[in-house]
Amino acid sequence: MTVPSITPLALEDVFGQDPWWIILIKTVMIFVILVLLTLFNIWWERRVVARMQHRIGPNVHGPFGLLQSLADGVKLALKEDIIPKAADKAVFLLAPVLATVPAFVTFSVIPFGPEVNFFGTRTPLQLTDMPVAVLFVMAIASIGIYGIVLGGWASGSTYALLGGLRSSAQMISYEVGMGLALVAVFLYAGSLSTSEIVAAQDKFWFGLILFPSFVIYVISMVGETNRAPFDLPEAEGELVGGFHTEYSSLKFALFFLAEYINMATVAALATTLFLGGWHAPFWIDHLYSGFNEGYWPVLWFFGKLLSFIFLFIWLRGTLPRLRYDQFMALGWKWLIPGALVWILAVATIRAISLHGGIDREYLLIAIGIVLVLLIALSFWPARADEDEEAEAPAAPSRPGSFPTPPMPAGGAVRGAAEPLTFRSPTTTVPAGTTED
Template identity: 50%
Template sequence: MVFLILSVIVAIWAERRILGRMQTRPGPNVNGPLGLPQLIADAVKLIMKEDFWLKGAESFIYLLAPIITAFSSFMIYAVIPFGPQVSMFGHSTPLQLTDFPVAILYVLAITGFGVYGIILGGWSTHSTYPLFGAVRSAAQVISYELSMSLSILTVFLASGTMSTSGIVSAQERLWWAVAMIPSFLIYVVSMVGEVNRLPFDLPEAEGELVAGHMVEYSSMKFAWYYLGEYINMFNVSAVCTTLFLGGWRSFILGSFWDGANSGWWPMLWFIIKVWCVMFFMIWTRGTLVRIRYDHFMKLGWKFLIPVSLVWFVLVAIVQGYRAFSGGSTQGLLLVLAAIFLVAMVILLVLPEGRDEEEEAPAAAGESITVPGEEWDAFAGGFPVPPLPGQKLPPSPRARRAAQPAAPVLDAASDVSLATAATDLDVTAQEGTDD
């Protein structure tokens, strides 16, 4: 817990500084050296800020939701191995809190349990935008958990165990990120969608849902959500390091330095790898823009999940061949991964055909809008964006700008108008006197 809390403090500061450099601005640099005391100011502000309660909210669930999010985020690191067997205060112990044969299934279970904090937080407020954000987040997390789970299953097959320490031991000769690069790439995309980071931060889209499910939270209740979000970033980074990047083992240094993978040094390699994955997520936030929600869901359901299933079947066939022949299949996996990666790239860049929804009106005999013809967006009773080839009518401002200007009167006309106005005034005055 101490490691995670301190890591979150450093991550917030590092993200601000890195994003500042990427966007050619300084970032926090005023409050103390390098802006480090700014983090203390932010923490004090969250603690001392007014903690309001909604009158119409479900009080117990309203308070319980952020606690669930923070509580579940702290539980993942219990099965993450930091290093090998070491001597600590006279006792020989591995640098891991606990491990058991289905440790990765425990990680997936806790990840699924953490979604309840988001869903209940949005529902308990009885407010519109938090509910929309919670629904979005539930659909997003469930969708990308499927592709993430399928990518992890291939690691189970290749390692022959679900124990985290066993998976690290299986990567002594070669990291699974190299031998099974399709699984690694699918996991990286899925983990970014799992923790709601750009370009996949749809549940907290400021321009649409105003911070999503956290709109009606303040002070420490908001801080629990904020803390849970950053701890989840470290969670997915640690799982990625353990499953695909060799865990605490140093593949390069271990080839010429016998003590690289013994003692306390492996803990340093593990932390460096975790921070490399964290830097990647910060890099994507400073580089990519938010994508559209339907495109995001299409990426998960129509690309990642089918590709994960096909790759899982191929790895299962290779492992069955290994069990039958009794030899090593890492070379075969490398060749198969390279071929499959090329197929993934081709499938991703190929242009898609016309959607069935666009062809439906023609099949049903309905009228089709002629390209360039003005189209009524409110014909169905609610606003609908135009399809390709349809043209919206000009706005009232554009119509006024297109109207011919009023004629300009010359000096003689001005005199005639002034004389007529004077006659009208005199006539009105005489009528009043009578």
């Protein structure tokens, strides 16, 4: 089934024409869906991780423990609200709101389905759309960074401040890679409107055609949402709880809510831009055209969204946390240069195919060559570092010195045959012996 493309003029005709009560219903439904989705995702994460670790998970409150998240929310609401003496009270209270409100607003341009008959009125299953809808999502989502940074700064705690600074550096770094990953989508769709991008994927999903962009986006969205293995701003072993260390009660719940809604936002954006949005998966609409009509597409959309949520949970249950320098190097040294090279390749191939003419076979061959080059480049520096480390001579060690770990890239290393000793002002005692 071919979905007709929506031109910028048609956007004005389709969106903004609904009665006020339909707009109000859509707004309330988006709010309710996001809150219920957050409660479900928290329960689902606990159940899945418990299954991975051979535990039971929540199973008391409600059937299968489904009301456990609701019970936790009530508990947070009833807990004592504490504001530190050293905190800047106004900013301390404003920060959770700044983090939560943008998370809700970004869903206003996400298409849940095509036009349907809604209480006798034809309306799209989308609150609104605009010619620069994807840029709107990126701009509004970046405002949430201010809530995290200001929350860490206003807490009057060193640990919270360090967590806020980490989070800001992490989000800014991975937003660059995320934005570059979307450029190839804009080139193929010819638009920044979310509804037009979905309409452009009626035959092939961009996740298949632009697979490197899809991979870069998925890695960037995990870093953008501070999720494991990239949850450095909340590293409890180093920063206690990160930017929300001093928060409690409903203010902590707002930060928690913002994190899970941001997970749903990046998953919904990935579904919209790379997996055909609300289109039926595996092209089963060829069997029955009604799968892309009415309210069926809502099922496909949330199925794809929940698959990304499961990916978040799977990564948290299997991968250890990265070191901070490794994490930043991944973003700046690999994702961003790789995205730039891929954009250049896609733009060149797109220009040739549109103006000069190129067969699809040659197009696929060119994409394969680019992938091979990217994979080869990813292994090249690692091999060079290994060779440097292997050729680096070991520095001589002094008798009776303290043991030190080996330094990277040819730094001073301790001799392997040297016995472990401890120095004192008067004597040296070999390890494993005692002194009377």
